[in-house]
Each structure stands twice: as C-alpha cells, then as structure tokens.
Amino acid sequence: MQFTAKQISEFLDGTILGDETVEVGELSKIEDGVPGSLCFLSNPKYENYLYTTQASVVIVSNTFVPNQAIKCTLIKVKDPYSSFSVLLEKYNQALNQDSAKSGIDQPCFIHPTAKIGKNVFIGAFCNIEENVVIGDNCKIYTQIYIGRDSVIGSDCTINPGVKIYNRTHIGNRVTIHANTVIGSDGFGFAPQADGTYNKIAQIGNVVIEDDVEIGANTTIDRATMGSTFIRKGAKLDNLIQIAHNVDVGAHAVVAAQTGISGSTKLGERSVIGGQVGIAGHLVLGKGTQIGAQAGINFNTEENKQWHGSPAQPLKEWMRSTVIFKKLPEVDKRIRELEAKITELTAVIEQISTLQEKNER
Amino acid sequence: MQFTAKQISEFLDGTILGDETVEVGELSKIEDGVPGSLCFLSNPKYENYLYTTQASVVIVSNTFVPNQAIKCTLIKVKDPYSSFSVLLEKYNQALNQDSAKSGIDQPCFIHPTAKIGKNVFIGAFCNIEENVVIGDNCKIYTQIYIGRDSVIGSDCTINPGVKIYNRTHIGNRVTIHANTVIGSDGFGFAPQADGTYNKIAQIGNVVIEDDVEIGANTTIDRATMGSTFIRKGAKLDNLIQIAHNVDVGAHAVVAAQTGISGSTKLGERSVIGGQVGIAGHLVLGKGTQIGAQAGINFNTEENKQWHGSPAQPLKEWMRSTVIFKKLPEVDKRIRELEAKITELTAVIEQISTLQEKNER
Amino acid sequence: MQFTAKQISEFLDGTILGDETVEVGELSKIEDGVPGSLCFLSNPKYENYLYTTQASVVIVSNTFVPNQAIKCTLIKVKDPYSSFSVLLEKYNQALNQDSAKSGIDQPCFIHPTAKIGKNVFIGAFCNIEENVVIGDNCKIYTQIYIGRDSVIGSDCTINPGVKIYNRTHIGNRVTIHANTVIGSDGFGFAPQADGTYNKIAQIGNVVIEDDVEIGANTTIDRATMGSTFIRKGAKLDNLIQIAHNVDVGAHAVVAAQTGISGSTKLGERSVIGGQVGIAGHLVLGKGTQIGAQAGINFNTEENKQWHGSPAQPLKEWMRSTVIFKKLPEVDKRIRELEAKITELTAVIEQISTLQEKNER
Incomplete structure (x- = not known):
C-alpha cells in the first residue's frame, strides 16, 4: 500500500505544503518517523519533532505555522488528530482482512435452535448454546462460549476466548476483547450461625448496550436479581471487575484494574482512572472523575474530581499529599x-x- | 411458573397476612417490585419501600409490625433473607436446566486413562488429560483444560474456559467460574550474578477443599514444593491472585482483585475486602478483617480489623485519615x-x- | 525415583557429611521435611529447623558449621539455593512427562500457510491462523489462539487458553501461562464534541523478546502504532496490565496485579512489587525499585527505591508513614x-x- 501525499490530502480534504508526489506506506508517531511514513502533529509539545523527523508527510492543523525550515511535506487539515484517526482506521481495515471473513469454521458446537444472522463469522471451537440469537455482520472469533438464551445485536466483535453466560443481552456494535467473562455469578453468600456461608443464587443477567467496548480479561458479574448494566457507549479497559447489579452509565470510561462493587451506579460520562476501588451501593453523579488508585466510599455530586484513598476533592487531596510528604x-x-x-x-x-x- | 401466596407460605412454613390467592411468577428486590413479583424485607432501612412497592407478596420477619396500611400480601417467617435465598435457589434451578445435562458433548479430548464418574456432563472442546479423575454429578462446561493426574471430587461445577494444571486436587461441591487458572507456576526466579534470573522449577500443586467457590479470571499458583491450599468453604471473588504456597483458611471470604503473596497463611473465617495486598510469609490470625485497598505487611492477631496501607487498626486509621484530610x-x-x-x-x-x- | 545421598552429592559436586547411603525420593522445604525428603538451608533464619527436621538429607553451604547435633546427612556445596534449584528442575522434568510430547492433537484448526517447526507439540482445539510461524521444540498446549502473521521462536511454552492476537512477535525460550492475552487493542478513544468517544484503531503489535516469562491472566495490549515491548529476560507475574506502547526493560521483574499505563518505559533490571500503578508516558531509570501498592506519576533516576502513593523515596516514605500513624x-x-x-x-x-x- 503506497499513496502519494496528494492522494491522502484529497482524501482528507486537506491543503498540501511541499512535495505532493512523495509516497508513504505506513503510519507512525512523529518521534518515530522514518522515510515513507506519515504522522501527525496535534499537541504543541511535540512541535520540535517536526523539524527533525524523518517522516515523509506530517498532518498539521490549518492554523499551524512552522517557525523553522522543514524537510517533510505538510498536509493541513481542521483537526489533525481526527484526520489521522481516519487513516489509522483505513490502515487497520487493510491489515485485518480477518474482518472480511464470514461463515463458520469447523469444528463448532452450535445448538440447532440458535439463530445466526447474515454475514456472520464464527471461528472454530465456539460453543453457541440453545436459543442464542446473533445479529448480522458479527465476528465471533474462536474458542468463545455463548450461554443459552443470550442475544447479541449486529456488527459486534467478540474476540477469542470470551465467555458469555446464559441470558446475557448485548446490543449493536459492541467489541469484547479476549478472555473476558460476562455474566459470572455475583459474589453473594449469606453468613450462617456456624460461621460458614450459604450461596445466594444469582438469577439476574448482564445487559450491555450499543457501542460499548470492553477490554481483555475483564469480569462482569450477573445481577442477583434484575440486571447488571453497561450503558450505551461506555468503554471498559482490561482486568476490570464489575460486580453484580452495578450500572455503568452511558459513555463512561473506566481504566484498567478498577473494581466497582455491587449495586453501585456510575453516572454517565464519568472518567475513572486505573486501579480505582469503588464501594457498593453508591450513586456517583454524571461526569464524575476519579484519579488512579483512588478509593471512593460515598456518593458524589455531578462533575466533581476525586483523588486518594479515602478520596478527597482534587485540590484538597493535592494539598494533603504535599504536606504528607513533609x-x-x-x-x-x-x-x-x-x-x-x-x-x-x-x-x-x-x-x-x-x-x-x-x-x- | 406461577404460585399463590398460600403455596409459597406453606413451602416456607410461614404465616400469611392478606390475600392468600394472589399469584407471583418472579423474584425482585423490594425497590424494584412489580405486580406479580415476590420480594423480601430484612433490613429496616428498606421498610419505607414496603408501603409503596408494587410487589404482590413480601416476605417479612415474624416480629415485623407494619406502621402504615399496605397493599401487598405479607408472608411472615423466622428469617426473611434465608427464606428468600431458598426461593432464589429454587428459581435458579428452574432457570438453569443446563444443570440437568449429562453426557459428553463432542468433540472432546479425553485421555483413555481418565476416570469419569456417574451423571457427569462434559461440554465440547474440553481437554481432559492422562489419569484425571472426575467424581459423580460434576458439570464440566465447555473449553476447559484439566491437566494430568488431577483429581476432582463429586458435585463440582467448573465453568467455561477454566484451566486446571496437572496434579491439582479439588474436593466436593466446588464451583469455579469462567477463565480462572488453577495451578500455574509460582513466581520464583533466582537472581544471578549477571543481573539475569533463573527460573525456580515449581514442583508443588494446588489443593482446593470441599465447598469452595472461586470467581472468574482468578489465578491460583501451584506451590514451589508442597501445596497451595484453599481450605474448606472458602469463597474467592474475581480477579484474585493467590501466590505459591499460600494457605487460605476455612470459610475465609476474599473480595475481588485482592492479592496474597507467597507462603502467607490466612486464618479461617477471615474477611478480606477488595484490592487488598497481603505481603508474603505472613500469618494472619483467625477472623482477621481487612478493609478494601489495605496493605498488610505484618502478622495479625485473631479477630482484629485493619485498614489503610500500610495497615492500622480500624479506629486508629479512621482518626489518622480524618486528620490527613485536614x-x-x-x-x-x-x-x-x-x-x-x-x-x-x-x-x-x-x-x-x-x-x-x-x-x- | 530414589537416590542415595552419595549419588546426589556427586551430581552436585558436593561434600558429604553423615550417612551417604540414605535414600531420598522427594524435595521439600526444611520446615516441612519428612523422612525420605531432601531440603536445603540457605537463609540463616531457618538454621533452627536443621536441628529438628525429619528430612533425610539437607544441602548446606561449604562454610556452614552446625552448632548442635544433627540427625540428617549434610551435603556441602558452594551455593545451596542454586544446587537445590538444579534438583528442582530435574525433578520437574521427571514429573512433567508432558514436556516430552510432540505432534498435533486433534481436532486442531491450523491454517495451511502456517509453518510449524520440528519437534513441536500442539494440543487439541488450538487455532493457528494464516502465516503463523512456530519455531522448533515449542509446546503449544490446548485451546490456544495464535492470530495471523504472528511469529514464535523456538523452545517456547504456551500454556492452555493463551490468546495471541495477530502480528505478535515472540522470541526464543518464552513461557506464557494460561489465559493470558497478548496483543489486545490499546485503550484509545478520541473524545467527541457530543461527549461520546471514537475508537482509535490500534495498528501496532506486541514484541516479546527471548527468555521472557509471563504469568496467568495477564494482558499486554498492542501498540497504537509501532510495538509494545517486553524485553529480553523480563519476568511478569499474573494479572498484570501492560498498556499500549509500554516498553518493559530487559530482566525487569514485575509482581502480580501491577499496571503500567500507555507509552511508559520501564528501565532494565527494574523490580516492581505487586499492585503498583505506573502512569503513562514516563521513563523509569534502570534498576528502579518500587514497593507494593505504590503509585508513580513521575520519571525516576536509575537505581532509586520508591514507596507509597503518590510515591516517595523509601526513607522519606517510611518517616512519613510513621508520623501518619501518629x-x-x-x-x-x-x-x-x-x-x-x-x-x-x-x-x-x-x-x-x-x-x-x-x-x-
């Protein structure tokens, strides 16, 4: 795959500065640019790299004016990061011809009552149980389990080794990465007088709405009763624990290794750092932001920032930690x-x- | 499945108050009650819901006296939570007809020397190695690996994707959730003079006693020598790390994302919160309680409570954190x-x- | 397997003290010694066990002089721990006759374009995609996925359930434990004006160099562009998160449940405790040591020790925590x-x- 600067500029509806015949065949970060690669400059902190990069083409903002001589060709666009993302996506599609696969690789174990949509790919060694419904254009890669009565919408990508327990509902355009577990039993045990525990049966399920992405080796437990929800557009990273009856709000973003305890409601558009612990039965307001490794054990108002364990408002925590060190x-x-x-x-x-x- | 209040009351050996002919077909939390649902009231904090719930039947304590008019039928029992748990379990059995499955789905890879008990179900794509013994009434769901010389008792449920390394011993009535790994090598490396590391072979195994439940994507390493133990009745949540030679005491409860380092002995009936870190070579007394995100690097006496990292006794830690914030x-x-x-x-x-x- | 003290002493090039005809058949820790077992004494803290152990043979240092009567046979060597490690390795090989397996168990899904080296074992239910190359003497256990264009060197051990996304490069003598995921998408999303997120395609890969060992249920994300690197000889424990474009230095050791955020460079021979969180875009110097549960959000000089969250130099942190408690x-x-x-x-x-x- 080789394209000229001119072809790319036209594709991005950009304006070209420099040699428009130069060819590029790969994408790179500006600090790693090599001849034949295309990169972008968005964050002004990286501007110095522009004057030394070996990259052949750099996408910059319409408003950008270089303050030194440059060797590469520039393509000016409205939003360099977005334009570059579009190219990344195109490149990715070209790389992953897998995504063009359809049909069912053998051996597979698909229950005769399962309903499989059009243009679906199912990899070898998948186990699709009774009454499962899979929508059109889904990619169900290899070694996946989908339990009975589960429903998966259209255009979903389920990566190898994902285990989806029975009665899970998954919307459209959902991506789940390898070895993630959806719908395992919530952690519910009733203490007995003799110091042992009785299991509380977990009869609920997990509902994952449209446009959600979930990372690798994450666990989302089914509800005791009712549903554990991952709402529209939410993005979960790797190794996250979502306990029973949690409700992760729409377009919330949760970084790796964070855990959310039972029945907590995380407000929409929240942004949660890595390794955060959130106690159970809480309501966190819309737009809540929580820094890495924080511990939250109280309800929060909308649009507040929290840090530390136990958590404090950002500014107070910063002041406290400064003095802690002293x-x-x-x-x-x-x-x-x-x-x-x-x-x-x-x-x-x-x-x-x-x-x-x-x-x- | 529809039952009258009278039928349920008789099944629970309860006393009925109100319309005994009303029918219910589902279980719910009191705050989510809808007509046709049955719920319970145990925690007095939820009493207000009783007067507004749409649920048809509510299970309450024998000692409970409503202080307002109520629309629903009450069933009075000794312990509402336990009675409700019994109903949950019944409902769960009805939902999961999977649990009635037996036989071996194909394709499966079962070594001819493996001994499989009566009334066992083994799902497709399982790999059961040489000399494995599986007791009666086990459910070995799909895509599971059981390494050579492993022994599994009777009435166990092993969920999809679980990997059990060789020579693991598992007792009776053990449940293990999806993609959990039992018996991976302990993390043991000997530093060399040149700054590299030599692997220490891990020749021990993992022993899991009766009535243990283990969540999803948890890892339990084999012992360097001897055994890593999960004792009778212990309950482990998701994404937990149990290192080599750890000994988790009987009826201990460990919440998600906690890690226990090598050779530590956790006392029986301990209760450990989420994201706790416990250092290696420690002895934690019976009934030790540790709050979420705490870090423990010392031995503990019986029945003490610990919080914070490094951990302190509960009261001291509370006082310290209050002043930390100030x-x-x-x-x-x-x-x-x-x-x-x-x-x-x-x-x-x-x-x-x-x-x-x-x-x- | 029974050997006399004399046979073992000769094998280890040691000097014998006591009955050289006594036979041993198993290895144990000195505190767990039973008749017929062999153990070692390296750490002087354990010397007391020597005088009470039931073990038949104990390996000690050439310089060791007992201060009481002993019942067991001693074998004196230069470095007892190393000598014992050699015996552990021998014992392990004898135990794991699996490691002598070769050939391909059926059913397997191996793309006709995949190139498999000599003396390779591939377990049942593996899915090896287009253009994959696997070097000589590899053990690819069961239920493994290796995505297209991935390359694996020789003498590697890939344990059951590991998922390796496309275009991953793995060197020689690499071990990866069960259900670990290599090459899942980095967590990259571009916030949009309407509060939703657009996925940034992740077109890079993961490169794992020679002699690396990776634990169970760990996740290593592919790079956005370029590669995520795990350098020569690095050792990663279980449930670790390595984000996109991270570079883990040669011979670094990282304990369980630690997370390293995007684009951070961890210096060679670093030693990182469990549950540590490292922020993104950092450079940590060679030989950096970080205590369990610490949080690092700044670059570090070579060979420094850090504790706490936010992290401080070891001594300062110790002083601060002492006063925190007061x-x-x-x-x-x-x-x-x-x-x-x-x-x-x-x-x-x-x-x-x-x-x-x-x-x-």
Whole structure:
C-alpha cells in the first residue's frame, strides 16, 4: 500500500505544503518517523519533532505555522488528530482482512435452535448454546462460549476466548476483547450461625448496550436479581471487575484494574482512572472523575474530581499529599515549638518572680 | 411458573397476612417490585419501600409490625433473607436446566486413562488429560483444560474456559467460574550474578477443599514444593491472585482483585475486602478483617480489623485519615503558632529589657 | 525415583557429611521435611529447623558449621539455593512427562500457510491462523489462539487458553501461562464534541523478546502504532496490565496485579512489587525499585527505591508513614501548644500591664 501525499490530502480534504508526489506506506508517531511514513502533529509539545523527523508527510492543523525550515511535506487539515484517526482506521481495515471473513469454521458446537444472522463469522471451537440469537455482520472469533438464551445485536466483535453466560443481552456494535467473562455469578453468600456461608443464587443477567467496548480479561458479574448494566457507549479497559447489579452509565470510561462493587451506579460520562476501588451501593453523579488508585466510599455530586484513598476533592487531596510528604518536617516543627514554649515559659516565670520581688 | 401466596407460605412454613390467592411468577428486590413479583424485607432501612412497592407478596420477619396500611400480601417467617435465598435457589434451578445435562458433548479430548464418574456432563472442546479423575454429578462446561493426574471430587461445577494444571486436587461441591487458572507456576526466579534470573522449577500443586467457590479470571499458583491450599468453604471473588504456597483458611471470604503473596497463611473465617495486598510469609490470625485497598505487611492477631496501607487498626486509621484530610489546616495552625511564638518572644524580650533597666 | 545421598552429592559436586547411603525420593522445604525428603538451608533464619527436621538429607553451604547435633546427612556445596534449584528442575522434568510430547492433537484448526517447526507439540482445539510461524521444540498446549502473521521462536511454552492476537512477535525460550492475552487493542478513544468517544484503531503489535516469562491472566495490549515491548529476560507475574506502547526493560521483574499505563518505559533490571500503578508516558531509570501498592506519576533516576502513593523515596516514605500513624497525637500536641500559647499570652499581658503600672 503506497499513496502519494496528494492522494491522502484529497482524501482528507486537506491543503498540501511541499512535495505532493512523495509516497508513504505506513503510519507512525512523529518521534518515530522514518522515510515513507506519515504522522501527525496535534499537541504543541511535540512541535520540535517536526523539524527533525524523518517522516515523509506530517498532518498539521490549518492554523499551524512552522517557525523553522522543514524537510517533510505538510498536509493541513481542521483537526489533525481526527484526520489521522481516519487513516489509522483505513490502515487497520487493510491489515485485518480477518474482518472480511464470514461463515463458520469447523469444528463448532452450535445448538440447532440458535439463530445466526447474515454475514456472520464464527471461528472454530465456539460453543453457541440453545436459543442464542446473533445479529448480522458479527465476528465471533474462536474458542468463545455463548450461554443459552443470550442475544447479541449486529456488527459486534467478540474476540477469542470470551465467555458469555446464559441470558446475557448485548446490543449493536459492541467489541469484547479476549478472555473476558460476562455474566459470572455475583459474589453473594449469606453468613450462617456456624460461621460458614450459604450461596445466594444469582438469577439476574448482564445487559450491555450499543457501542460499548470492553477490554481483555475483564469480569462482569450477573445481577442477583434484575440486571447488571453497561450503558450505551461506555468503554471498559482490561482486568476490570464489575460486580453484580452495578450500572455503568452511558459513555463512561473506566481504566484498567478498577473494581466497582455491587449495586453501585456510575453516572454517565464519568472518567475513572486505573486501579480505582469503588464501594457498593453508591450513586456517583454524571461526569464524575476519579484519579488512579483512588478509593471512593460515598456518593458524589455531578462533575466533581476525586483523588486518594479515602478520596478527597482534587485540590484538597493535592494539598494533603504535599504536606504528607513533609510530615517528618511537620513533626520537627512541632518539637521546636514545644521546646520554644518550654523555654519561654521558664523565662516568663523568671520575669514574673522578679516582678513579684520588685513589687514587694 | 406461577404460585399463590398460600403455596409459597406453606413451602416456607410461614404465616400469611392478606390475600392468600394472589399469584407471583418472579423474584425482585423490594425497590424494584412489580405486580406479580415476590420480594423480601430484612433490613429496616428498606421498610419505607414496603408501603409503596408494587410487589404482590413480601416476605417479612415474624416480629415485623407494619406502621402504615399496605397493599401487598405479607408472608411472615423466622428469617426473611434465608427464606428468600431458598426461593432464589429454587428459581435458579428452574432457570438453569443446563444443570440437568449429562453426557459428553463432542468433540472432546479425553485421555483413555481418565476416570469419569456417574451423571457427569462434559461440554465440547474440553481437554481432559492422562489419569484425571472426575467424581459423580460434576458439570464440566465447555473449553476447559484439566491437566494430568488431577483429581476432582463429586458435585463440582467448573465453568467455561477454566484451566486446571496437572496434579491439582479439588474436593466436593466446588464451583469455579469462567477463565480462572488453577495451578500455574509460582513466581520464583533466582537472581544471578549477571543481573539475569533463573527460573525456580515449581514442583508443588494446588489443593482446593470441599465447598469452595472461586470467581472468574482468578489465578491460583501451584506451590514451589508442597501445596497451595484453599481450605474448606472458602469463597474467592474475581480477579484474585493467590501466590505459591499460600494457605487460605476455612470459610475465609476474599473480595475481588485482592492479592496474597507467597507462603502467607490466612486464618479461617477471615474477611478480606477488595484490592487488598497481603505481603508474603505472613500469618494472619483467625477472623482477621481487612478493609478494601489495605496493605498488610505484618502478622495479625485473631479477630482484629485493619485498614489503610500500610495497615492500622480500624479506629486508629479512621482518626489518622480524618486528620490527613485536614493536613493543610494542620500546616496553617503550625505556621500561626510559629508566628505567635516569634511575636511573644519579642514581647518578652522587651519586657525583660525594661525590667533590667528598672532593676538598675 | 530414589537416590542415595552419595549419588546426589556427586551430581552436585558436593561434600558429604553423615550417612551417604540414605535414600531420598522427594524435595521439600526444611520446615516441612519428612523422612525420605531432601531440603536445603540457605537463609540463616531457618538454621533452627536443621536441628529438628525429619528430612533425610539437607544441602548446606561449604562454610556452614552446625552448632548442635544433627540427625540428617549434610551435603556441602558452594551455593545451596542454586544446587537445590538444579534438583528442582530435574525433578520437574521427571514429573512433567508432558514436556516430552510432540505432534498435533486433534481436532486442531491450523491454517495451511502456517509453518510449524520440528519437534513441536500442539494440543487439541488450538487455532493457528494464516502465516503463523512456530519455531522448533515449542509446546503449544490446548485451546490456544495464535492470530495471523504472528511469529514464535523456538523452545517456547504456551500454556492452555493463551490468546495471541495477530502480528505478535515472540522470541526464543518464552513461557506464557494460561489465559493470558497478548496483543489486545490499546485503550484509545478520541473524545467527541457530543461527549461520546471514537475508537482509535490500534495498528501496532506486541514484541516479546527471548527468555521472557509471563504469568496467568495477564494482558499486554498492542501498540497504537509501532510495538509494545517486553524485553529480553523480563519476568511478569499474573494479572498484570501492560498498556499500549509500554516498553518493559530487559530482566525487569514485575509482581502480580501491577499496571503500567500507555507509552511508559520501564528501565532494565527494574523490580516492581505487586499492585503498583505506573502512569503513562514516563521513563523509569534502570534498576528502579518500587514497593507494593505504590503509585508513580513521575520519571525516576536509575537505581532509586520508591514507596507509597503518590510515591516517595523509601526513607522519606517510611518517616512519613510513621508520623501518619501518629496523626491523632500530632493533632493533640498542636492543640496543647495552642492552649499553652493562649495561656502564656494572658500571663505576658498581665506582666506587661503590671510593668506599665509600675513604670508610672
């Protein structure tokens, strides 16, 4: 795949500066540019790379004016990052001819009652149980399990090894990465008088709405009763734990290794960092932002930022951590104050004694 | 499935209050009750829902007396939560007719030396190696690996994608959720003089006793020598790391994403929150309780509660975190004290000078 | 398998003390020694066990001199731990006759264009895609997926359920444990004006160099562009998250449940504890050491030790945490100082008033 700067510029509806006949065949980051590669400059922090990059073509903003001589060809567009994303997507489609696959690889175990849509690919060693419904254009890669009565919409991509327990509902254009588990039992046990536990049967399910993406080795437990929800457009990273009856709001973004405990409702458009722990039975407002490794055990208002464990508002946490780091100094200052007070007390006593003597 | 309030009350050995002919066909939480659903009231915090719920039947305690008019039928029992659990379990059995499956789905790879008990179900694409023994009434769902010389007791449920390395011993009535790994190598490497590492062969195994439940995508490493133990009745959630030679005590409960390092012994009936980290070579006493995200690097006495990282006793940690949040104020107070001391020192000096002058 | 103390001593090039005809058939830890077992003593902390162990043979250092009577036979060697490791490895080979397997178990799905080396074992239900290359002497256990255009060197062990996305490059002598995912999409989404997110296609891959070992249920994301690198000799434990474009340095060791965010470069020979969180776009120097549960959001110099979240140098963190635990006391001391100051101020005012009066 080789394209000229001119072809790419026309495709992106851009304006060209420099040699429009130069050819590129790969995409790279500006700091890794090599001859024949195309990259983009969006963040001004990376501008210096523009003057040294070996890349043949760089996509920049319409408003960008170089302050030094450059060797590469520029393509000016409205939003360089978006334009580059479009090229990445095209390149990805070309790379992954898998995505053009359809049909069913053998051996597969597909129950005769399962309904498979048009133009679906199912890889070898999949196990599709009774009454499963799979919509059109889905890619169900290899070694996947889909339990009975589950429904998957159209245009979904389920990667190798994903296990979907029975009665799960998945919308359209959902992507799930390898070895993720959807619909395992919630962690519910009733303590008994003798110190043992009885299992609470988990009769609910998991509902995943349209346009959700879920990373690898993530676990989403079914509800005790009712449903665990992952709402429209939410994005979950790898190794995340979503407990029973959690409701992850629309377009929420959750980074890797975060855990959300049972029955908590995460507001839409929330942004949650990695390794965050969120306690159960909470309601976190829309647009809640939580920094990496924070621990939340209270409800939050809309659009607030939280850090630390236990969590505080961003600014307060920053101030507290700054002083935390100085605690040895704080301790020293207190000791000095104590010494000083002792000293002053002695001096004052002396003065006082003298004064009394003078009085007499 | 429709049952009258009367039928359910008789099944639970309860006392009925209200219309005993009303029919219910599903279970729900009291706050989600709809006509035709049955729910329970155990926690007094939820009592208000009783007066507004649309549920047809609510299970309550024998000692409960409503303080307002109610529309639904009440069934009074000794322990509403336990009674409801029994119904959940019945409902679950009806839902999961899978659990009535037996026989071996094809294709399967079962070594001719493997011994399979009576009334066992083995799903497609399982790989059961040499000398494996599987007890009666086990459900070995699909895409599971059981390594050579492993022994599984009776009435176990192994969910899709579980990988059990060789020589693992599993007791009776054990449930393991999807994609969990049992018996992977412990993380043992000997540092060499040149800064590289040599692998320490891990020749031990994993022993899981009766009535254990293990969540999804959890990892339990084999012992270097001897065994890693998960004792009778212990319950492990999802995404937990159990390192080599750990010994998880009987009826211990461990929440998601917690990690226990090598050779640590967790006392029986311990209750460990999510995302807790426990260092290696420790002995934690019976009934140890550890709050979410805590970090433990010392042995603990029986029945103590720990929070924070590094961990403290519950009360001390609460006091410390309260003041941590006020550290900016603490800093301000110290600065004020310092200013005050400087001021007082000046005043005292002045007084002293004057006094000396007066002396003369 | 039974060997005399003499046979083992000769094999290890050691010196024997005691009965050289005693036979051993298993390896154990010194604290678990039983008759017929062989163990080692390296750490002086365990010396007391030597005088009570039931083990038949104990490997000790050439320089070791017992200070009490002993019942077992000693074998003296230069480095007891290394010698014992050699025996563990031998024992392991004898136990795992699987490792002698070769050939392809059926059913398997192997694309006709895949190139499989000599003496390779491929277990049942594996899915090996177009153009995959697998080197000599590899063990590809069961239920594994290897995506198109991936290349695996020689002498690798890939355990059951591992999923390797397309275009991954793996070197020689690499071990990957069960259900680990290599090459899943990086977590890249471009926020849109309407609050939704557009997926950024991830066109890079993962490169794993020689002699790497990776634990179970770990996830390593492909690069957005270019490669995510796990360099020569690095050792990763279970349930670790390695994000897109991360570069894990040669011979780095990373404990379980740690997460490294996008584009961070971890220096060679780093040692990272469990549950550590490392932010994105950082450069951590060679030999960086990070304690369990720490959080790092800054670049680090070579060979420094970090603890806490946010992280501090080891000594400072220790001092800060000591005082953190005493914060209630710190608060009390400040209140006492404040009271004292109020009191002194009153006394001084009194003195001052008196002095003024005396002046007049």
